[in-house]
Amino acid sequence: MALRHYTLDFNLSAPADCPTTVHGLQSIFQEQEMTETVHDTEGHGYLATFIGKNGRLVILRVTAHGLLTIDLQCCEGDNIVQVENLLNTLEEKLRSLLHGNIKRVKRLPALTRGAAVDRYWPTADGRLVEYDIDRVVYDEDSAYQNIKIMHSQQFGNILILNGDVNLSESDLPYTQAIMGRGQENYAGKEVLILGGGDGGILAEAVKLKPKMITMVEIDQMVIDGCRTHMRKACGSVLDNLKGECYQVLVEDCVPVLKKYVEEGKTFDYVINDLTAVPISTAPEEDSTWEFLQLILDLSIKVLRPTGKYFTQGNSANLTETLALYEEQLGRLSCPVDFSKEVVCVPSYMELWVFYTVWKK
Amino acid sequence: MALRHYTLDFNLSAPADCPTTVHGLQSIFQEQEMTETVHDTEGHGYLATFIGKNGRLVILRVTAHGLLTIDLQCCEGDNIVQVENLLNTLEEKLRSLLHGNIKRVKRLPALTRGAAVDRYWPTADGRLVEYDIDRVVYDEDSAYQNIKIMHSQQFGNILILNGDVNLSESDLPYTQAIMGRGQENYAGKEVLILGGGDGGILAEAVKLKPKMITMVEIDQMVIDGCRTHMRKACGSVLDNLKGECYQVLVEDCVPVLKKYVEEGKTFDYVINDLTAVPISTAPEEDSTWEFLQLILDLSIKVLRPTGKYFTQGNSANLTETLALYEEQLGRLSCPVDFSKEVVCVPSYMELWVFYTVWKK
Structure with missing residues (x-):
């Protein structure tokens, strides 16, 4: 069972008014019946974790330098619509709480971690790239190497030797x-x-x-x-x-x-x-x-x-x-x-x- | 100040012996003087957070279905060599603790979150893609749209209109x-x-x-x-x-x-x-x-x-x-x-x- 991992990041023009921001989000977490833990970071910003039903986890960080990050993890079998609604709600609330102080909002496509079909094959120069791979066609270890052939919607089958995209x-x-x-x-x-x-x-x-x-x-x-x-x-x-x-x-x-x-x-x-x-x-x-x-x-x-x-x-x-x-x-x-x-x-x-x- | 976010995931053949695995990692976190919090997931696997110096955060999850995930977040200004060594140590230890039970180990290139130069421009079909962008050349809002021109090491300058890679x-x-x-x-x-x-x-x-x-x-x-x-x-x-x-x-x-x-x-x-x-x-x-x-x-x-x-x-x-x-x-x-x-x-x-x- 894979884990879906969402990220939502706010770059701010000036450091956030942390107590107000955190307080403004609390009703959302309470509605979700999530259990809050505020961690001691020894002066390295605000950091709280929230555990909800079905193993949902939210991490909220607010740095002293004007960055607010949210991580939201859920199990693959969770109700994805509900989870994405929670993230939408957090985003909307933060857009209103931080209004006038936002330089950039970045919400990346969710990472899928531990899935049976691995879609992440970094480039030779070390960049993170997600492929449109939808199934494993062939996966064998020979005497020399691991041989994978995976199906990509746009490219057709892809030969991957020891983790390197070959052709x-x-x-x-x-x-x-x-x-x-x-x-x-x-x-x-x-x-x-x-x-x-x-x-x-x-x-x-x-x-x-x-x-x-x-x-x-x-x-x-x-x-x-x-x-x-x-x-x-x-x-x-x-x-x-x-x-x-x-x-x-x-x-x-x-x-x-x-x-x-x-x-x-x-x-x-x-x-x-x-x-x-x-x-x-x-x-x-x-x-x-x-x-x-x-x-x-x-x-x-x-x-x-x-x-x-x-x-x-x-x-x-x-x-x-x-x-x-x-x-x-x-x-x-x-x-x-x-x-x-x-x-x-x-x-x-x-x-x-x-x-x-x-x-x- | 950006956040670096590392992920390290183990797919297992059979559910992990959770107490043994967790116990086996404890000395590493203790050595790092990290403060552990074990969270109640109401039966959705093991979940612990560890807070260390400089705002370092580790999240350890072990699901009942044979997935073990580690997240490691640190501030951009942190000692990257130290942080990556910590991740190396965790990976080595887990490879030995889970020996014989490992189907796949996946460690993705670290996500950089909230950086001044944004390298993540998802594709039209919604996939996560990191570009080799090293600087912002032009960033203006016109009456019609946001206009960015960013420099890529391999592609030269890239025109990005309202977040879409144009040319x-x-x-x-x-x-x-x-x-x-x-x-x-x-x-x-x-x-x-x-x-x-x-x-x-x-x-x-x-x-x-x-x-x-x-x-x-x-x-x-x-x-x-x-x-x-x-x-x-x-x-x-x-x-x-x-x-x-x-x-x-x-x-x-x-x-x-x-x-x-x-x-x-x-x-x-x-x-x-x-x-x-x-x-x-x-x-x-x-x-x-x-x-x-x-x-x-x-x-x-x-x-x-x-x-x-x-x-x-x-x-x-x-x-x-x-x-x-x-x-x-x-x-x-x-x-x-x-x-x-x-x-x-x-x-x-x-x-x-x-x-x-x-x-x-």
């Missing part, structure tokens, strides 16, 4: 960005996809008549979940691990890349679609950065001199992380140049940076 | 969508823009060499604010109210439209960029819908037989509102057909529907 069925702009924004000629080319278990890139790439696409995805369960539930992204391409112009290797990409380097096998395009913190069966390196560096170095080694390496970077707001990545690009065994582009991926709720890297 | 400097997709997605030939055409005070449409339209653009915006202060602070959207087009191929009338569009109808003046393109609930100096109609209907009817009357009427609709999730609008299109004095497209406008945090309407 929705409306995110063709992601796939286009990581394939070179329609500027590349894939016809007759050899393509290597690292990760990409949702099948989005593979599905778009096969349309472009390449010679051969090799996709190396470590997690069979991602492939299985997406084949069934992300068909607007992957179409039928994951129905078979082999097609006329593609093969899917369900393997850790690091040993595969090493083998290719040994064999001297090269590609026209390498598309790194691994998760932000890539997963490996046997990470040999100490830190995430060193591991990223290893994959990057191996990827450039299997790139033809005229080839291009595409990858997603990070949130456009994470400028320090992006700068670190760009530093890394300067430290590869083979010198490279790069360009970047900022792209709006619909389900990300933040702008995202994509990189193109090529050999100097 | 950011990264929202060229909005402007392209409401101009026909690059499919139209504006060269030599006559164009009427209703609203559009941010100048985004006007700036794009003048590039396309139309014969004449007339823009009718009611609010001079929107024009003034955007001319200065939304230049990535409007360029220099608002520096003068008249240009080689355009004129801006700072007027209510309803009487202007009526005059055009009387005079028999017509346009190749009518672009309705009015706010969702349009503003008028003298609304003659009772309801918003009737007022919308009036503008729509007048707009179609000034449209040439081969002309097109473009407008933004609403959030793709507000299917009922969209259906009502489409019903309206069937009730105009002149029969019309329409098409619609769903577009991702970067700063909207929700997909948006745009309409094209033409005379049958």
Whole structure:
């Protein structure tokens, strides 16, 4: 049983006349038969809690600096109309009590806490975002990660790996960005996809008549979940691990890349679609950065001199992380140049940076 | 002075052993010298509040249904590292106390309440969204509305009218969508823009060499604010109210439209960029819908037989509102057909529907 949590905040021009304000609200709490407790804050403003029927809780704070906050918690099964009426009554009363002293009234959409369907998936830059998710389609732990596929009213199904939004069925702009924004000629080319278990890139790439696409995805369960539930992204391409112009290797990409380097096998395009913190069966390196560096170095080694390496970077707001990545690009065994582009991926709720890297 | 509000929620497989759990946390609160109050919830689970130094408040709830919630409030000026350490300590302790019984742990980014810079601008479909807004650039009340221009790290400046996100400097997709997605030939055409005070449409339209653009915006202060602070959207087009191929009338569009109808003046393109609930100096109609209907009817009357009427609709999730609008299109004095497209406008945090309407 979830908890609904309402907030209602008043910014005031001058500190409130606290006794008058508190007294003015008392009849409302009495009518609700709520039990009041006034707490000693040792001089840090007025703070009272009110407990009502059905486990309802109101917290009233008035700071010395002109902020009045109300929290109202109720159980999900409570009478929502009654609860929202209580909040309306408090808001109206406060608007009249504080009349002439109000700078801003802010009432946010209620937080739903502990619900079976979790709608809150913060952005990479740490902002609180509520999605229009209405059901869980798939939720499994593989040997490597937690795999969720959730349904959004506007975006269709969304793949969420270890809590990170990876791709929705409306995110063709992601796939286009990581394939070179329609500027590349894939016809007759050899393509290597690292990760990409949702099948989005593979599905778009096969349309472009390449010679051969090799996709190396470590997690069979991602492939299985997406084949069934992300068909607007992957179409039928994951129905078979082999097609006329593609093969899917369900393997850790690091040993595969090493083998290719040994064999001297090269590609026209390498598309790194691994998760932000890539997963490996046997990470040999100490830190995430060193591991990223290893994959990057191996990827450039299997790139033809005229080839291009595409990858997603990070949130456009994470400028320090992006700068670190760009530093890394300067430290590869083979010198490279790069360009970047900022792209709006619909389900990300933040702008995202994509990189193109090529050999100097 | 703002309040920071942290939440930490545990979903449990089975109801918690409440006395053990509560007892297990007590040493943490004692160490913080917090004063405990256990509240009587009349059988609706365990509920205790803890008041600490600097006005810190912790609320601990344990429901009978396997949900444990913690709220932690502190003042903005408090030692954030200390506060977050307290929350870390509580989380670690609870992970160990509830070991084997945890289905999900959810810790959201802290809510900042009552801050000078308000980062929370809910979507049209009522979801809680935090923006990366770091400063207020412009905040004025005109005769018609509150006009805010706020700076977002990723989107540039954002125009917010009466609390609705209207346009950011990264929202060229909005402007392209409401101009026909690059499919139209504006060269030599006559164009009427209703609203559009941010100048985004006007700036794009003048590039396309139309014969004449007339823009009718009611609010001079929107024009003034955007001319200065939304230049990535409007360029220099608002520096003068008249240009080689355009004129801006700072007027209510309803009487202007009526005059055009009387005079028999017509346009190749009518672009309705009015706010969702349009503003008028003298609304003659009772309801918003009737007022919308009036503008729509007048707009179609000034449209040439081969002309097109473009407008933004609403959030793709507000299917009922969209259906009502489409019903309206069937009730105009002149029969019309329409098409619609769903577009991702970067700063909207929700997909948006745009309409094209033409005379049958």
